[in-house]
Amino acid sequence: MELDFSVAWTYLPVMLEATLLTIMLALVTQTIGTSIGFVFALGRTSRFGVLRFAVWSYVWLFRGTPVLLHLFFVYYAAPLFGVTLDALPAAIIAMSLSSAAYNTEILRSGIQAVHKGQIEAAEAVGMRYGRIVRRVVAPQAIRIVIPPYMSNFISHTKNTSLASVITVPELMLTSQMVYSSTYRAIEILSVAGLIYLVLTSCLTGLQLWLERRTSYEARGMSRRRRRQFLGASDASVRMEA
Amino acid sequence: MTQAESPMIEARDIRKTFGTFQALKGVSLTVGRGEVVCLIGPSGSGKSTLLRCINHLETPDSGVVRVDGQPVGSVENNGRTTRMSARQVAQMRSQIGMVFQMFNLWPHISAIENVALGLTEVKGMSVPQAAKIAREQMERVGLAAKCDAFPEHLSGGQRQRVAIARALAMEPKVMLFDEPTSALDPELVGEVLQVMESVAADGMTMIVATHEMGFARKVADKVVFMDDGNDVEAGAPDQIFDNPKSDRLQRFLNKVLA
Ligand SMILES: Nc1ncnc2c1ncn2[C@@H]1O[C@H](COP(=O)(O)OP(=O)(O)OP(=O)(O)O)[C@@H](O)[C@H]1O
Numbered sequence A: 001m002e003l004d005f006s007v008a009w010t011y012l013p014v015m016l017e018a019t020l021l022t023i024m025l026a027l028v029t030q031t032i033g034t035s036i037g038f039v040f041a042l043g044r045t046s047r048f049g050v051l052r053f054a055v056w057s058y059v060w061l062f063r064g065t066p067v068l069l070h071l072f073f074v075y076y077a078a079p080l081f082g083v084t085l086d087a088l089p090a091a092i093i094a095m096s097l098s099s100a101a102y103n104t105e106i107l108r109s110g111i112q113a114v115h116k117g118q119i120e121a122a123e124a125v126g127m128r129y130g131r132i133v134r135r136v137v138a139p140q141a142i143r144i145v146i147p148p149y150m151s152n153f154i155s156h157t158k159n160t161s162l163a164s165v166i167t168v169p170e171l172m173l174t175s176q177m178v179y180s181s182t183y184r185a186i187e188i189l190s191v192a193g194l195i196y197l198v199l200t201s202c203l204t205g206l207q208l209w210l211e212r213r214t215s216y217e218a219r220g221m222s223r224r225r226r227r228q229f230l231g232a233s234d235a236s237v238r239m240e241a
Numbered sequence B: 001m002t003q004a005e006s007p008m009i010e011a012r013d014i015r016k017t018f019g020t021f022q023a024l025k026g027v028s029l030t031v032g033r034g035e036v037v038c039l040i041g042p043s044g045s046g047k048s049t050l051l052r053c054i055n056h057l058e059t060p061d062s063g064v065v066r067v068d069g070q071p072v073g074s075v076e077n078n079g080r081t082t083r084m085s086a087r088q089v090a091q092m093r094s095q096i097g098m099v100f101q102m103f104n105l106w107p108h109i110s111a112i113e114n115v116a117l118g119l120t121e122v123k124g125m126s127v128p129q130a131a132k133i134a135r136e137q138m139e140r141v142g143l144a145a146k147c148d149a150f151p152e153h154l155s156g157g158q159r160q161r162v163a164i165a166r167a168l169a170m171e172p173k174v175m176l177f178d179e180p181t182s183a184l185d186p187e188l189v190g191e192v193l194q195v196m197e198s199v200a201a202d203g204m205t206m207i208v209a210t211h212e213m214g215f216a217r218k219v220a221d222k223v224v225f226m227d228d229g230n231d232v233e234a235g236a237p238d239q240i241f242d243n244p245k246s247d248r249l250q251r252f253l254n255k256v257l258a
């Protein structure tokens, strides 16, 4: 059999359009999953046992069952609650729920890696919970969490292909439709693979950039902070400016 | 009793249990304005727990803490005790400086930002205002040249001096030191004790849990010996070190001064 990539060229616009849907699905569900995961991670580290248990149960349930099952379940179970969901909203809900479970665990590990003594030091100067989270815990947790968070983001992006099973016309389903009508599976799948690689490479790049940006000891004080805290009298600031 | 006459710190009959272990068995302590009290005693005797009850990092099971006449943690009203809101506790803590054995600096910001954070976050100061005070405090602890250094790049002694500057910047009414030199290499102990001595000389009311008997003898107005969750003996340094009354204190001194 000879390969013929001209077919892939013809269908590239269709596939790129599907890629936009893949990107949208990945970004939206990752964002929702991260937001819920952040609140849940705080709950998971709370001093209230009931809250800790509730969040733990959520993670246990959604991390312990396949995303594929969540997709089917949300899609087919919605009518029981008197609503019919289109494929895309169902996929967004299902993938956000599962993303939330993973992100809860990832963010919790970051929060718990911040030494208790630092939180006590913040309490001792009179800082309140919200400020401590924002100024002391989050900046450090973010840095610790970047590698596992981005790894998960990458898997999550690839997992959007599962939404094809409930007929969301994202990249995977679109590829399947194209090759089943053109019989050029190898070519079309190669192109789809390349597109996924480009997407995940962007995320890898983002990870590197974030890691560099948050390595505070290596970078020292930013120029803006120098100016704010050390004042204009500082010679090094004047030279930089 | 007016505020001016009341002692600066008053802890009465503080009890604290961890699980089934009684860490404090009814400890009382009074510190006058501008006084320096040193807490000495063997490891596990409850020194840290007492300090942490005073600024309410630990909630005592019972007992009353007052700083400058104001209750910390819980308020008594007609015999009923009600707990203070988180906001009130935070407000009281901002007036109580604390220095920890392990420094507990925030590693993600520079030294001067460590000193300034409480001012912007708790006192609501603008960054320029906070930075000005933070610079002054860094100078006070002899670290004006290290303002932009991150904690990781400072020696233990320098870190502890930043931690002291951080506490002083809040203009607290009292300062609590929990074994501030125990984690330091011997050659770095002196610089920290020197700063503490100058803070004491400026009239700060201080409680210092310490194993530095030389410092206690020199700087303390009163030394309190704790053992097994009790305040066993208290008195002027001369009395405690040269004329210990209880067996337990004699045994402790024999061990540490040997
Ligand atoms: N959070 C806690 N949970 C359980 N036990 C604790 C806790 N904090 C302190 N303790 C126990 O209470 C006792 C008193 O501890 P504390 O830290 O107050 O002693 P200390 O006099 O400061 O000793 P050191 O000189 O070693 O610092 C110790 O036996 C300790 O194990």
Ligand SMILES: [Mg+2]
Residues within 6 Å of the ligand: B047, B048, B049, B178, B179, B209
């Ligand atoms: Mg201690």
